[in-house]
Amino acid sequence: MSKPKVASDWLCGCAGCHMSLLDIDERILQLVELVDLRATPITDLKEPDEDGVTVGILEGGINNTANEEVAKRMRERCKILVALGDCAVFGGVPAMRNFFGADASLKRAYIDAESNDNEGKIPSSPELAEMTRVRALQEVVTVDLFIPGCPPDADVIFYALSELAQGRIPDIKDDKLHWH
Amino acid sequence: MTTEKITIEPVTRIEGHAKVTIHMNEEGNVDHAYFHVNEFRGFEKFCEGRMVFEMPQITPRICGICPVSHHLAAAKAGDIIMGVEPPPTASILRELMHMGQIIQSHGMHFFELAGPDLILGFDADPAIRNVVGLIGANPELTIRAVELRKFGQDIIYQVGGRRIHPNFAVPGGVNQALTTEKRDHILSGIDKAQETTQIGIQLIKDWADANIEDIEKFAVFHTGYFGLVTPENGLELYDGNIRLVDRDGTQLEYFSAQNYLDIIAEHVEDWSYLKFPYYKKMGWPDGVYRVGPLGRLNIADKIDTPLAQEEFEIYHQINDGKPVNHTLYYHYSRLIEVLFAIERVREILDEPDLLGKDILNKKFDFKGEGVGVIEAPRGTLLHHYWAKPNGQLERVNLIVSTGHNNWAMSEAVDSVAKTYVKGPNVQEGMLNRVEAAIRAYDPCLSCSTHAIGQMPIKLDVINAFGQVIQTITRD
Numbered sequence: 276m277s278k279p280k281v282a283s284d285w286l287c288g289c290a291g292c293h294m295s296l297l298d299i300d301e302r303i304l305q306l307v308e309l310v311d312l313r314a315t316p317i318t319d320l321k322e323p324d325e326d327g328v329t330v331g332i333l334e335g336g337i338n339n340t341a342n343e344e345v346a347k348r349m350r351e352r353c354k355i356l357v358a359l360g361d362c363a364v365f366g367g368v369p370a371m372r373n374f375f376g377a378d379a380s381l382k383r384a385y386i387d388a389e390s391n392d393n394e395g396k397i398p399s400s401p402e403l404a405e406m407t408r409v410r411a412l413q414e415v416v417t418v419d420l421f422i423p424g425c426p427p428d429a430d431v432i433f434y435a436l437s438e439l440a441q442g443r444i445p446d447i448k449d450d451k452l453h454w455h
Numbered sequence: 456m457t458t459e460k461i462t463i464e465p466v467t468r469i470e471g472h473a474k475v476t477i478h479m480n481e482e483g484n485v486d487h488a489y490f491h492v493n494e495f496r497g498f499e500k501f502c503e504g505r506m507v508f509e510m511p512q513i514t515p516r517i518c519g520i521c522p523v524s525h526h527l528a529a530a531k532a533g534d535i536i537m538g539v540e541p542p543p544t545a546s547i548l549r550e551l552m553h554m555g556q557i558i559q560s561h562g563m564h565f566f567e568l569a570g571p572d573l574i575l576g577f578d579a580d581p582a583i584r585n586v587v588g589l590i591g592a593n594p595e596l597t598i599r600a601v602e603l604r605k606f607g608q609d610i611i612y613q614v615g616g617r618r619i620h621p622n623f624a625v626p627g628g629v630n631q632a633l634t635t636e637k638r639d640h641i642l643s644g645i646d647k648a649q650e651t652t653q654i655g656i657q658l659i660k661d662w663a664d665a666n667i668e669d670i671e672k673f674a675v676f677h678t679g680y681f682g683l684v685t686p687e688n689g690l691e692l693y694d695g696n697i698r699l700v701d702r703d704g705t706q707l708e709y710f711s712a713q714n715y716l717d718i719i720a721e722h723v724e725d726w727s728y729l730k731f732p733y734y735k736k737m738g739w740p741d742g743v744y745r746v747g748p749l750g751r752l753n754i755a756d757k758i759d760t761p762l763a764q765e766e767f768e769i770y771h772q773i774n775d776g777k778p779v780n781h782t783l784y785y786h787y788s789r790l791i792e793v794l795f796a797i798e799r800v801r802e803i804l805d806e807p808d809l810l811g812k813d814i815l816n817k818k819f820d821f822k823g824e825g826v827g828v829i830e831a832p833r834g835t836l837l838h839h840y841w842a843k844p845n846g847q848l849e850r851v852n853l854i855v856s857t858g859h860n861n862w863a864m865s866e867a868v869d870s871v872a873k874t875y876v877k878g879p880n881v882q883e884g885m886l887n888r889v890e891a892a893i894r895a896y897d898p899c900l901s902c903s904t905h906a907i908g909q910m911p912i913k914l915d916v917i918n919a920f921g922q923v924i925q926t927i928t929r930d
Binding site for chain 1 (some may be wrong): 465470472474494496497501503513516519568571581584585587598601715716719720722727728730739
C-alpha cells in the first residue's frame with residue numbers, strides 16, 4: 276500500500292506551527308516512513324497534487340484574497356483538512372486587526388509610519404492580494420480536524436499525524452489541548 | 456514586440472509568501488524580474504492601545520522562526536520606556552536565549568532550507584529536492600542537522616520554558632532564574648553542536664571551491680552594510696551601537712538605535728507589501744545596504760571568540776579585506792555566526808552571575824518612548840514604541856530584519872534571472888536558481904511585513920503585451 280500523501284501550507288500565521296512540527300526532531304525519520312510529504316513550505320512542489328492528497332494541513336487564518344484561494348484549493352484536493360494552531364482555529368493574534376480594519380492598518384504601515392519617506396503609498400499592484408477581514412479557516416472552508424495551540428506542542432502534532440497516517444482520526448482532548 | 460511573463464508562486468523553502476514575476480523580451484531574454492512580497496498583517500496598528508508589558512507576548516507572533524528576537528526587542532523597548540536597567544544576570548540570560556535562537560534558525564536554514572540546493576543540486580528533481588531527499592542522500596548529516604536545530608531550540612526551552620513563543624523577558628529583566636541542572640543540560644550538547652557546525656563550514660567551503668564560477672556571477676553587487684557591533688567593532692548579536700559602512704568598508708555612521716529615524720527611512724513600491732529601508736543621506740536607492748550574516752561580518756573588524764575568529768580571517772580574505780558582496784557567501788557567513796553563537800554559549804555558561812537570583816529590577820523611571828534593538832538571525836530588528844503614562848501604547852513602528860534586505864533580494868532576483876533564465880524553453884532548474892537567490896538571504900516575510908507571512912512563489916512569464924504566456928508552479 277502506498278503511503279498517504281500529506282500537503283501543508285501557511286496562510287495568515289507566523290510559521291510557528293510549522294516550526295513546532297519540526298520540533299518533533301528525530302521523529303521526522305519516523306514521519307517520512309509513515310507519510311509522503313508533498314507540497315509544503317519546506318519542499319519544492321508548488322501546490323497540492325491535482326489528483327488529491329489524503330491530509331491537507333493549513334496554518335494561519337485567512338486575511339486576504341490569496342489566502343482564500345490557497346485554502347479553497349487545499350480543501351478541494353484533500354480528504355481530511357486540518358486547521359493547525361490558534362490562527363487557523365480561531366483567527367489568533369492577527370485577528371486583532373479586525374478591531375481597526377485592513378484600511379486603517381495599511382494606512383498606518385505604508386503612509387503614516389514615522390520611518391516612511393514622503394512618498395508613502397499603499398501597495399496596490401494587481402500582482403498583490405487584497406486584504407480582507409481576518410477569519411478563522413472554518414469561516415471559509417469546512418475543516419475536519421482542529422488542533423489549537425500557539426503553537427500546538429510538537430508531541431500533539433506528531434500524535435495527530437501518526438494517527439492520520441494510519442487511517443484514524445486523532446482525538447484531540449484533555450492534555451492534548453493543554454499547550455505549554 | 457512580444458513579451459512574456461513567468462510567475463514563480465509560491466517561492467518555497469523560505470518563510471512566508473512571495474512570488475516572482477519574470478518579464479521576458481522578444482529575444483527570449485529577461486527584461487526585468489520582480490520579487491513580490493504578498494502579505495500584510497498590521498501589527499503596527501493593532502498593537503495601539505495594548506500595554507507595554509504585553510508586547511513581549513504579542514510581537515513574537517510576528518514570526519515563529521525568530522520569536523525570541525521579537526520577544527527580546529519588545530522587552531528591551533520596554534526597559535527603555537520604563538527607564539529601568541535589567542540586572543546583569545537577566546541580561547546574560549536574555550543573551551543566552553538569543554544565542555539559542557541564532558543557532559536554531561541559522562542551523563535550520565543552512566541544512567534544511569538551503570541545503571537541498573547545495574547538497575542535492577540546483578537542478579535536482581524538485582520532488583525530492585527537500586529535507587526528505589537529504590535524509591535519503593545523507594542520513595547521518597541530516598540527523599546531525601536535526602540535532603543542531605534541537606540544541607538551539609532546547610536552549611530557548613531551558614531558559615524560557617517553551618521552544619516557540621516563550622514567556623520569559625519582561626521590562627526590567629526576566630521572570631525565571633536558571634538552575635544548575637538546566638545549565639548542565641545545555642552544556643551536555645555543546646560539543647556535538649560545535650562539531651556539526653564545523654562539518655557544515657567544511658561543506659560550504661568545499662562547495663564554494665567547486666562552484667566558484669557560479670558564486671562569482673550569482674547576484675554579485677555593491678551595497679552598504681549595516682548592523683550592531685561591540686564597542687571595538689567586533690561581531691555583536693545582542694546589544695550595542697549600529698555601524699553602517701559603504702561598499703568599501705569605510706564607516707559612514709556609528710549611532711545608537713534610539714536615533715534610527717535620523718539615519719534611515721523606508722521607501723514604498725507599489726508591487727510589494729515589503730518596504731525598502733535606505734540610508735537617508737545617500738537617498739533612495741543609492742543608500743541601500745544589506746544586513747544579516749553577510750552584512751554583520753562586513754561591518755565587523757573581528758570576532759571575539761577564537762574558532763569563529765579563525766574562520767573570519769579566511770572570510771575576510773575573500774575580497775582582500777573589503778566587504779564580501781557575493782550573495783552566495785551568505786551561507787558561509789551564516790555558519791561562521793553559528794560557530795560564534797556556540798562559543799558564546801560556552802562563555803555565558805561560565806559566567807559567575809549566570810545562576811544569580813537577582814533577575815528583575817523594579818525601580819522604574821518612566822520615559823514614555825523607546826527603541827528596542829537586537830540582531831535577529833536575519834539582521835537588525837527595531838521595535839519603537841510610544842506609551843502613555845499608564846503604559847498603554849499610542850504608536851508602534853517596526854523595522855524588521857528582512858526588510859533591510861528587500862532591495863538586495865529584488866536586485867538578486869533580477870540579476871540571477873538575467874544571468875540564468877533563457878527563453879524560449881525555460882527549465883525548472885533556471886527558476887530554482889532565482890528562488891535560491893532569495894533563499895540565500897533567508898528572508899522571513901511574515902516578519903518583514905509584520906504581516907502574516909505569505910511567501911510561496913508562482914512564476915509568470917509575461918509577454919510584451921502584458922499577457923501571461925507561461926505560469927510555472929513546479930507541480
